[in-house]
Amino acid sequence: MPKRILTGTVTSNQNAQTVTVSVERRFTHPVLKKTIRKSKKYRAHDEQNAFNVGDQVRIQECAPKSKTKRWEVLSA
Template identity: 40%
Template sequence: MANKREVIGLVVRDKLDKGVVVAVERRVRGAVYGKIRRRTTRFMAHDEENSAHVGDRVALVESRPLSSRKRFVVSRVVERARIV
């Protein structure tokens, strides 16, 4: 698993059975003035134990295609969401 990509993101949806939608934020520099902007990408990820919930910060590992849109697996929950 040394060559597998790992990204960390925030769970934004957990209504899927054995799956979550994770928003991964990256920073890009604007072409003209060089202003740094935040861009988010939403990934569908496989969560076998249904352990991740909305607001949790999770680590995703790249895997083989599990469905038409699932290309990542939840490897661990980095930080649980705070309950208010």
């Protein structure tokens, strides 16, 4: 199976080799038929500490790197 790739915005880079990425998804509510925005935060591995808050990045699923990290940054 191919690994999932998501696009989001870096919201935190305070930890060493880790960034927090907020990924927003939009969908139509099944009853109200209104477009809803939901966001979720993912912790991603950033080997070179290259990304700063506000950067748009792509993240990809990977094997667990730590207790909370299951994603790695592909590129900006």
